[in-house]
Amino acid sequence: MSDVIDRPLRDDERPAASRLRIVDCDVHPSLHSHDDLNEFLPKRWQQHLKEYGSHLRTPYLFTTPYPRSSPLIARRDAWPPTGGPPGSDLAFMQKQHLDPLDVEFGILQVLDLFIFSQQNLEFGAAIQRAINDWQLAFWSHRDPRLKASILVGQDGVDLAIAEIERCAKTGEYIQINVSPRANEPLGRRRYWPIYERAQALDLPLGIHVGGYGGHAPTGGGWPSYYVEEHQSNAHTIAAQLASLVIEGVPERFPKLKIVFIEGGFGWIPSAVWRMDQHFERFRSEVPHLKRKPSEYVREHFWFTTQPIDEPDEARHLRALIEWVGIDRLLFSSDYPHWDFDDPRFAFKTPLTEAERKKIFSTNARAVYKF
């Protein structure tokens, strides 16, 4: 890391003066409380939520299986002065994040209520509907910079399709989100109807880390510590990339765009090399693939940048960016979570103005058509 900040801020780094005009592909809004959803959730499911709550494949009712490193995985400075959890107060989010960092568009990623992982699929679908409505009413309509995604649980494919159709009619959502941790890998054919709809509606598929699919976080079993589990997020994303590519999803849906969110990007080159390296050996198993995996990755997939990797040598980060390809990268901050990346300081290697523009804005604008 070359840029150790122990100097006063330069003028162009001062919040008010920074004119970055960024697209932030990962901003987390949060419910104040479950009551926020009442106006969007039928009585029957409000009652279910009160009586039974979430049913997830995880041991605890009220917290995550691996205790995080900060309360609600949030930056300690992100608790709104008005009360409520980090990310629950639009005015504070504007003041702390959107305005000073000049966020031109922020893409909302809702993780409340483990929305993708509910075992009761009807309950899950009701919550997804409510949260999809809440995103517009509480966020997008109040601040048009904030863009909503259609959240669906892919394990109830029919319910997911119905929700996609319902939301798409409004013309207000910019992508379809599914979970990287569900019953089966994303490439499996049971999920293809969702990709068919995404392609037909010309909406990118967004996949944000997290969720409880019931599988151990690593292929070697359950780790003991958050410090291990946190790193497994990138593994999940890499495994899903391989599943989608090797099952031939881009081959079958040639216009589909897929965005991986919060998986970082350090792992991408070696993952793609490994797939290519063994392609010839396994070709007879996957004759539906017409091209090398790397070619599908370079055309169909985008990756958000956070959490950014921090090699000791700046030139190594540079080599990494070149391997991945500058066109694949979309800036994301993960505000207000603890592993937030600040757009001014996160990239510890020099970028040209043109490169900055791509990563911080134009790549995302092209994918999402802003």
Place this chain on the structure above:
Amino acid sequence: MARHIVASTSEIPPGGNKVVDVAGRDIVVFHVNGEFFALLNRCPHEGAPLEKAACVARLTSPEPGVYERSRVGEMLRCPWHGWEFDMRNGQSWFDPKRFKIRSYPVAVERGEELQKGPYVAETFPVHVEDSYVIVEV
């Protein structure tokens, strides 16, 4: 280097801190275990405001499952990515030479002494009976 009067000692309760602007710098003054420490209010990593850091113990361990705590409250855990720093000298726990927060010398002095000057405290009323935190920048 000039000496700046930044607070009266009673203003910063034990375990608390105060952010002050000294010569155009955002400086945070902590009060812990009867001492005051002054550091630049920005993490050297990505710039998080250290006034929001958790003040924790220095944690070491001779072997798995054994947790040894010392200097309780004197380590800062950055409010963003959790890097730990020593309040006394700003050094990071994981690489003290390479990563540190700029720290500034601090003194506590009685008001009667201070009235003799010279100090940069034009806007700060100094009372003979109080004591004050002085930061050298």
Place this chain on the structure above:
Amino acid sequence: MAVTRIDCDIHPAVGGTRTTLLPYLSDHWKEQVVSRAIDGVDLTSYPPSMPLTGRADWRPANGTKPGSDLAMVQKGAFDQLGASHAILNVLYGAQAVFDSYMAADFCKAINDWIAAEWLSRDPRLRASIVVPMQAPDLAIEEIERRAGDSRFVSILVLAQGETLLGRRHFWPVYQLAEKYELPLAIHAGTQYRQAPSSAGWPSHRYEYYFVEAQAFQAQILSLIYEGVFGKYPNLKVVLMESGVSWLPAFMWRANKTWRGVRVEVPWVEREPAAIIRDNFRVTMQPFDAPGDARSVEEIIDQIGSEKMFLFASDYPHWQFDGDDPIPPHLPKSIIEKMCVDNPLETFPRLSLN
């Protein structure tokens, strides 16, 4: 004599429990495997006819499993690929057996068979001890049994077992490994106890093979964060058939996460990358790199250690074509080290005489 070149990963094949291993089983298990037809415990990871499992020119003409014929292995690994010595790693299902007593007897039989029918017939061969990690106390018994035989140079476990390898119940195994200077060799392969990745069960072998690299990464984190190297600082861990090019980004991420979350594991006082460079080694097939010299050089530079690399062909697995197991474009200094110095340092029991 030809140049010294130690191949750290080749695979002899077990025909079956009722054939190859039968003479080496205890009387009880002899009767059991015959009367109950307990056989065919070949690992799902490596179907014998899958192209990766055996390169076409290394498959016996009679259709038996690649790696099952000593003369063929000698011809391939030594004459054709130019090794002067080679370490045998048996990938058979003993490690995946649920009954730990059956597992222990199968492991013992495999090790006896290797000693009698391979090591004793060719002084250039060495072997890893196959152990039943299902029951660490039984694994220890097996290690003690082999410790006096210096032809056994490491302890073989699978990348995907019942629990991650750093967990406390495995520590007595590592204590012994350190004592007898036996590195822990983690080889690709799975007991199929859980999905190969958190994404779930994939459709294809190709995907499975792909995600196995991640299991190695999880094992590294587990061994480091559980504190194994604080307890046993001289323990070496060899990653076999893990792929190599993922190391740099993996180490960056490990360092970054540790910096922020190390309070969970305060006994880990050094950066994970530094521990990886000191205590981990990696075999060089497959390498999983792009075809250009610049990228290969960059990867090596990013890994930042010349000590970590071990020459290996992965014979008879099909990782490359032709006669040269060394991945293209490796710097010369690395090649020299990985063929002799590094293996000798990693496997101290491996004397060349």
